Amino acid sequence: MNRPATRQITSAANSLLKLYRRALKDGVTRDGWLAIEGPHLLEEALRPGSRGVVRSVLVTAHAAAKRPDLLARLPCEAEVTQISAAIFRQVSQTEATQEVAALVELAPPSLDSLLALPDALLLVAAGVQDPGNLGTMLRSAHAFGATALFALRQTVSPFNPKAVRASAGAIFHLPVAASLEARALLSRLRENGIRIAAAERASHKALTEADLRGRLAILIGREGSGLDPELLRVADARLSIPIRPASDSLNASAAAAIFLYEARRQRGFSY
């Protein structure tokens, strides 16, 4: 078993624990490492093909004894720190934490490479505010084989703890770029010959009437108000999901899932 050496910390005032507490609240450390809680997310971070490198694990003796296999799969460089359940509760930000937390380094993706992919299928979150929605969008994007998720400025962070939880681990598998400037991104999409399909509730053109095959970016706007007029203006197609005329719009993450599904359906679900 190549399980890394474990050290113990007994004081909640320890600097590592302070770092964890803050990072678990913000979602990331100052160095940009993702802070996660729970064995499921750690499992995802360790799965083959994960883009994340686990750097540090915080665990209680109980949780370590319960999941020896999980700890055995950590990279040798990972630092494992054991603390008491009482201290864990002070560090943790969730109720049902299961006494495992970790810091994971996620290499930022190369925008150039992503935009050059011959099968580029991008989901662009343009103003989405709810972290649960953004995380669910990440999960759907990964499930439907999107090549990346881009989050524009004025959009909730994909590294928000709630977004990471809602992604169900997809954050470790799908390249994600955040805080992108809208105008600059749209120019680069154009330069790279990627068509831009904007979700617009009021559009008379249904997404089923559009050809969603080929290199494509799907833009999903803010809950309630949708996409900014400027983004709508530059889109190659403004498309609606044909729901009942009298009804309210769909949830942003439901709309994203349907756009991704339809784009895949038109491609015959070949992955």
Place this chain on the structure above:
Amino acid sequence: MNRPATRQITSAANSLLKLYRRALKDGVTRDGWLAIEGPHLLEEALRPGSRGVVRSVLVTAHAAAKRPDLLARLPCEAEVTQISAAIFRQVSQTEATQEVAALVELAPPSLDSLLALPDALLLVAAGVQDPGNLGTMLRSAHAFGATALFALRQTVSPFNPKAVRASAGAIFHLPVAASLEARALLSRLRENGIRIAAAERASHKALTEADLRGRLAILIGREGSGLDPELLRVADARLSIPIRPASDSLNASAAAAIFLYEARRQRGFSY
């Protein structure tokens, strides 16, 4: 203006306020009236075609002055009670409450009538645990013109405050029946000639390969574990959404949205 008479309450110990506090936490009063917060949900409860009858409104002077139109649209029988912002905060269960709360009577739908509808398109939540997911399912079901949402036992309540918020008001427009016994419901679906399509991640048959037209019930299972084997066994079709083989499943509400979308797409989106 047929605005109902307003009375004032100045003590948080008042029995009406106790009733509100408890109901806003549980989602319903003991009589089964829905307890809602915020002007948006009240707006939805008052919209033409709403299945809800507003019985009582709790409001601050500030909020009442800000939204005279909303209060003017209340039915005459509705009891309006004015309280201070300080007392409102003690009653409220949400952070950004906007100082409006209400009790709304929702007539329980007739299962017999719903099952007899010639265009029956039912969404059945069979074990969904997250109220946000169930509420989003409600919203999607309404948007795609489903005729009702049924929630089985062992499923989170559609009247849970988080579910009601996530429904974005669809709870007032779509007939909803809760705590249904699985076996009894499935028998009645059969008796009424309604086909049962079960969402199953592991199924080799894709939902696009099935005929989803005609009278149909779509079964969505529990997050993570999916539908119970017993429910899968009695379904007429067990269908999967063709996602990438290596990826995790979709969020339950995203899966529900896609099933509803595909069922509507096959019907040519006629509402």
